[in-house]
Amino acid sequence: VTAPGGPVIPGPMLGADLWRQVTAAAGNRCECRGQCGRKHKDGQRRCIRENAPGTPLHAVPREPAPDHAAAALPASALHALCGPCDTALSSIHAKARQAASGALSAVESLF
Numbered sequence: 001v002t003a004p005g006g007p008v009i010p011g012p013m014l015g016a017d018l019w020r021q022v023t024a025a026a027g028n029r030c031e032c033r034g035q036c037g038r039k040h041k042d043g044q045r046r047c048i049r050e051n052a053p054g055t056p057l058h059a060v061p062r063e064p065a066p067d068h069a070a071a072a073l074p075a076s077a078l079h080a081l082c083g084p085c086d087t088a089l090s091s092i093h094a095k096a097r098q099a100a101s102g103a104l105s106a107v108e109s110l111f
């Protein structure tokens, strides 16, 4: 129990209070609805993983943002994802960025 005004333990990227707001708003459940690319058959496309000791949900930006920008986002701009969904979704975003730069160089090579 922390006294009001006591020290706030920061998470890896976000404050603990912000993390609590995001995961509470999500009902302590992963908010992925298949955007990570996994099928989530058990939850009918919705991931059914819940916040648990040892495998806490991640509070991540709804839209990809650089770390320094993500750290300043309010709870409403974040959603809760389980570790596997977060990892899968980040790699999709990374591939999309690569594809975008690849498409650009393909266009450039036409000329």
Ligand SMILES: [Zn+2]
Pocket: 030, 031, 032, 047, 048, 049, 081, 082, 083, 084, 085, 086
């Ligand atoms: Zn998930």
Ligand SMILES: [Zn+2]
Pocket: 032, 033, 034, 035, 036, 037, 038, 040, 047, 084, 085
């Ligand atoms: Zn997912």
